[in-house]
Amino acid sequence: MLGRRGPFERPQRGSAPWDTDHPPVECGAMADQPLPTVTVVVINLDGRDYLEPCLRSVLDQDYPEDRVEVILIDNASTDGSVELVRERFPSVQVIVNDTNTGFAPAVNQGARAGSGEYLALINNDAVADPAWLRELITPMLFNERVACTGGLVLDAEGLTVDFAGGAAGWHGHGFPIGHGEPPPEDLRQGPTLFATGSSLATRRKLFLEIGGMDEDYFAFFEDVDYGWRLWILGHDVLFIPTSILYHRHHGTIERFGDARERYLLERNGLATLFKNYEDDRLARTFPAATILSMVRGVEEEGTDLGDYRITERAAGTRPEPIITDLTGAHLAAIRDFSLELDKWREKRDFVQARRRRADRELLPLFRHPLISNIPSERYHAILDQFVRTFDLLSAASAQQKILIVCADRLGERMAGPAIRAWEMAKLLAREHEVVLGTLAEPGLTSDRFGVEHLTPDKMRERIAWSEVIVTQGVTMWWYPEMVKSSAAIVIDLYDPFHIEALELRRHQPLQERWTFAKSDVQVVNQQLERGDLFLCASEKQRDFWLGQLASLGRINPATYDQDPDLRALLEVAPFGLPPEAPVQERSAIRGAVEGIGPDDLVFLWGGGIYNWFDPSTLIRGMAQAAEEDPRLRLFFLGTAHPNPEIPAMFRAGEALQTARSLGVLDKHVFFNEGWVPYEQRADWLLDADVGVSTHFLHIETELSYRTRILDYIWAGLPILCTEGDSLSRLVRTHDLGEVVRAEDPEDVARGILALADAGRRSDIQGRIAELAPEMTWEQALQPLVSFCRLPRRAPDLDPAARKRYVDRGPAGIFQRNPADLARRFVAVARERGWSTAAQMAKQTVRRRLGR
Numbered sequence: 001m002l003g004r005r006g007p008f009e010r011p012q013r014g015s016a017p018w019d020t021d022h023p024p025v026e027c028g029a030m031a032d033q034p035l036p037t038v039t040v041v042v043i044n045l046d047g048r049d050y051l052e053p054c055l056r057s058v059l060d061q062d063y064p065e066d067r068v069e070v071i072l073i074d075n076a077s078t079d080g081s082v083e084l085v086r087e088r089f090p091s092v093q094v095i096v097n098d099t100n101t102g103f104a105p106a107v108n109q110g111a112r113a114g115s116g117e118y119l120a121l122i123n124n125d126a127v128a129d130p131a132w133l134r135e136l137i138t139p140m141l142f143n144e145r146v147a148c149t150g151g152l153v154l155d156a157e158g159l160t161v162d163f164a165g166g167a168a169g170w171h172g173h174g175f176p177i178g179h180g181e182p183p184p185e186d187l188r189q190g191p192t193l194f195a196t197g198s199s200l201a202t203r204r205k206l207f208l209e210i211g212g213m214d215e216d217y218f219a220f221f222e223d224v225d226y227g228w229r230l231w232i233l234g235h236d237v238l239f240i241p242t243s244i245l246y247h248r249h250h251g252t253i254e255r256f257g258d259a260r261e262r263y264l265l266e267r268n269g270l271a272t273l274f275k276n277y278e279d280d281r282l283a284r285t286f287p288a289a290t291i292l293s294m295v296r297g298v299e300e301e302g303t304d305l306g307d308y309r310i311t312e313r314a315a316g317t318r319p320e321p322i323i324t325d326l327t328g329a330h331l332a333a334i335r336d337f338s339l340e341l342d343k344w345r346e347k348r349d350f351v352q353a354r355r356r357r358a359d360r361e362l363l364p365l366f367r368h369p370l371i372s373n374i375p376s377e378r379y380h381a382i383l384d385q386f387v388r389t390f391d392l393l394s395a396a397s398a399q400q401k402i403l404i405v406c407a408d409r410l411g412e413r414m415a416g417p418a419i420r421a422w423e424m425a426k427l428l429a430r431e432h433e434v435v436l437g438t439l440a441e442p443g444l445t446s447d448r449f450g451v452e453h454l455t456p457d458k459m460r461e462r463i464a465w466s467e468v469i470v471t472q473g474v475t476m477w478w479y480p481e482m483v484k485s486s487a488a489i490v491i492d493l494y495d496p497f498h499i500e501a502l503e504l505r506r507h508q509p510l511q512e513r514w515t516f517a518k519s520d521v522q523v524v525n526q527q528l529e530r531g532d533l534f535l536c537a538s539e540k541q542r543d544f545w546l547g548q549l550a551s552l553g554r555i556n557p558a559t560y561d562q563d564p565d566l567r568a569l570l571e572v573a574p575f576g577l578p579p580e581a582p583v584q585e586r587s588a589i590r591g592a593v594e595g596i597g598p599d600d601l602v603f604l605w606g607g608g609i610y611n612w613f614d615p616s617t618l619i620r621g622m623a624q625a626a627e628e629d630p631r632l633r634l635f636f637l638g639t640a641h642p643n644p645e646i647p648a649m650f651r652a653g654e655a656l657q658t659a660r661s662l663g664v665l666d667k668h669v670f671f672n673e674g675w676v677p678y679e680q681r682a683d684w685l686l687d688a689d690v691g692v693s694t695h696f697l698h699i700e701t702e703l704s705y706r707t708r709i710l711d712y713i714w715a716g717l718p719i720l721c722t723e724g725d726s727l728s729r730l731v732r733t734h735d736l737g738e739v740v741r742a743e744d745p746e747d748v749a750r751g752i753l754a755l756a757d758a759g760r761r762s763d764i765q766g767r768i769a770e771l772a773p774e775m776t777w778e779q780a781l782q783p784l785v786s787f788c789r790l791p792r793r794a795p796d797l798d799p800a801a802r803k804r805y806v807d808r809g810p811a812g813i814f815q816r817n818p819a820d821l822a823r824r825f826v827a828v829a830r831e832r833g834w835s836t837a838a839q840m841a842k843q844t845v846r847r848r849l850g851r
Helices: 048-059 081-088 103-113 132-142 204-209 222-232 252-256 258-276 279-298 325-339 341-353 359-366 377-389 392-396 416-428 456-465 497-504 510-530 539-551 557-562 615-628 650-661 678-685 699-703 707-715 726-734 745-755 758-775 782-789 799-806 818-832 834-849
Strands: 038-044 068-075 093-097 118-123 126-128 146-155 161-163 166-168 174-176 199-203 236-247 401-406 433-438 450-453 468-471 488-492 533-536 570-572 601-605 632-636 669-671 690-693 719-722 737-740
Touching: 038 048, 038 103, 038 132, 048 068, 048 081, 048 118, 048 126, 068 081, 068 103, 081 093, 093 103, 103 118, 103 204, 103 222, 118 126, 118 132, 118 204, 118 236, 132 146, 132 199, 132 236, 146 222, 161 174, 166 222, 166 359, 199 204, 199 222, 222 236, 222 258, 222 359, 258 279, 258 325, 258 341, 279 325, 279 377, 279 392, 325 341, 377 392, 401 416, 401 456, 416 433, 416 782, 433 456, 450 456, 468 782, 488 510, 488 782, 497 510, 497 699, 510 539, 533 539, 533 782, 539 570, 539 699, 539 726, 557 799, 601 615, 615 632, 615 650, 615 669, 615 745, 650 669, 678 707, 690 707, 707 719, 707 726, 707 758, 719 726, 719 745, 726 737, 737 745, 745 758
Parallel strands: 038 068, 038 118, 068 093, 146 236, 401 433, 401 468, 433 450, 468 488, 488 533, 533 570, 601 632, 601 690, 632 669, 690 719, 719 737
Antiparallel strands: 118 199, 126 236, 146 161, 146 199, 166 174
C-alpha cells in the first residue's frame, strides 16, 4: 500500500506517454473481441462499514459479469465483516486468515486462489466508478508490453486526489502525484513508476511468476517495488486517468500507531532501493540513504540526543538522550534490515539476474528524485550536503546529452530566437549535459552549460554526440546530418519564419519573393518531416502547424494512437518570464535621454522595428494625445536588429520620418539607435510607465507571439497593443492595459490617455503581479523539460514502433484465415447485434474484392 505522506506534484499539460507503443484505447475498441477474465481481490481487516458499497461497485462494473470473480481475503476481522459478505454477497469467494498477514501476503494469497487472466486490486474502503475495471484492463489487451495499470484515485467526494500516478525518491520512498490537490483537468494516460495497490490491474500469471508483492514488506511500498520491478524486467506500467476510484481512508494502520507505520516506511524504502538499483548506483546511494534515514529520525520533535562532545564541562556527566518512539522506528528499521541482509540479497539477485532495462532508462520515471521527506530546515541543509558530496544528482537522474542549435546571433544583444535558445539551455542544464551551439562566434559564455561556435566539422561532431537536438530556423537545411541522426529531435516552431518572410520581403522583386517563399516552405517541410517533437508559441499557432503536419502525413495512425490530441507530437511552449523580479541598476531613459525628465510619462517600445509592425500609427496617436497631456513621451528601444545579417527594416525609417513630419521627434518621440544588452534591459523597462506594441492585421500578426509584451509583464508595465494576436487577447482577457484598433490613430490616442491615469495603471499593475508567476520560463518550457527527461522518437519515425503498422501490409486484418473472421463475426454479433455484424462482414468482403 502506498504511504500517505508525500509531496504534491501537479501533472503538467503535455506530459504525454513517453513510449510510442502506448495508445490510449477507448472501451469501444474492445467490442469485437471477448473480454478476458479478471480476478478482483479485496483485502479486509475490520472494514464491515465500508465493504458493502465497495463490493457493490465491483459487482456493478461495466464488464461482463461472467468474466469477473471477486475474492475477499480477510485478515482476522472481529467486526462481522465475513458474516456480512457471506450473507449479502454470496458470489464473492471469502478466504479467512487466522492472523493479520499484512497487505502484500494477502494480495499474493488472492492471486494464487484466483483463476482470472488478469488480477485487479481495490481497497475495501473504496468505491469504483462503473468503468473502473474496463479502463484498467483495456490498455493491456492492445499492448503486450503493458503489464500493469493503475487508475486515478480520488477522495470519497471526488474533490481531491489520492493518487494520479506514482513518483519516487532516490532513497526508495514512493510518493503519490497530486495528493491532496483538486483533480487537474488535463490528466493524460502515460507511464508511471508504479500503480497504487488501492487501484491496480496486472497480468496474473506474470504477477505470480515474478514473485507478486514482496510479502516481507507487510505493508507500504510493496506497490512501488512491484512497479519498479516490472520496469526493470522489461514491462511497462501505465497510469489510466479514465479509471476512477473513490477512496474513504478508514485507516487500518492507525490501530498500530504512527511509529510502526514509520518503521515500515523506512525499512521498506531501504529494501526497495537495495533490490532494484544496479550495482554502481546502489554503491553510491545506499550509504547516504541509510545515514539520512537516521538523520530524519533524530529530527523528530521531542527527540534530544544530548551533548556527546568532549569538553571540560562534560567530565563526570552523562549525555542523557531522549529518544521518542518515532526516532526509535528509524533506528529499528535500519537494524532489522541489516539483520536480514541475506534475505534481501537473495531478492536482489532474483531481480538483477533478470534485468532488461538499465537504471538510466527508468530514473526519469522518478519525477522528483531529490525531494525531501520532512520540512526540517536542518535536514534540508544536511540533504544538500549529501547531494553535493555523494553526487546524488547524477546518481538520481538520467542525464541526456542535449545540443541546442541557435540560428541567431548569440551575445549581449540578442533578439527573440537567441533569447529563447539561451533560456532553454539554462533550464535544461539543471538536469542534463547541454551544449548551446551557434553558427557564428558567440559573444556569451556560461558556467552551467557549454557555448560553442559550431563550425561545419564541429557541428557534425556534436550531432553525432547528441541524444537530443533542439533546433530552429534553417540549421537543419544547412546540416542534413541532423535528418539522419538517431537523436530525438525537437523542432522549435515558435517563429513561423516562412509566413513572417511574406511580409519581410513584401517590397522585393516579385520573382525573388516567389523563389524565396518556395525555398522557405522546403526548409519548413524538411523539419516537419523529421521532428520527433514540435514546439509552438500559442494555441493559434498550434492549429496552423497541425494543418501543415497533416498535409505531410505526420498525423497518422501511429502518432494518433500515441496521443489522440497530438500533444505528444506538437505542444505549446511560449516565451517565458525570468523567475526573479527585474532590478534596475541605473536610469537608462529618465535623465539619460535628453528631453525626457523624471516627471514625464514614458511609453516604451521594447524591441526592434520590423516591417510587420506599425510604429507610424502609434506615433500619430502619441502626437494627438500629447496635445492634451504634454508629459507624454514615446521611446523606441531599438531600430536595427542585433544580427547584422538581418536586412534593415524600412518601417524604422518610415517611423523616423513620421515623427519628424509631425514635429514630435525628440520632443515626444525618441529613438534609441542600436540594441539594448539582454541582461541590462531592466534598466530601460523600469524607467517606463507603459509598454507599447502596434502592428498591422495580417497572417503574421495572427500567428505572432510578441516577446516584448512578455518583458512588459515581467516589469509590471501596463500594456498598449493592437488587437488581433494571441497576446492582445491575453491583455484584454486579464485587463492588463488597452487594446486598440489597427491603423487607427484616434483609438491609439484614446488608449494612451487612458493609461496616462495613475489610478488605472496602479490597478493594472496589481493584476500583472498576480499573473506573472504563472508565466515563467520553467512553466512555459515544461513540455520541453518533460520530453528531455524521457526522449523518444516519434512513433511514425521509429522503425520498431512503425513496424506495428506498416509491416502488416495493406490488407491488415483481412489476411486472417476464415476461422478468425468467423470468430470475429460472432463476437461482434454478441456485443453489437447481428445487423452490425452483417454490415461489417459486407464491408470486409467489399474490401477484399477491391470494390
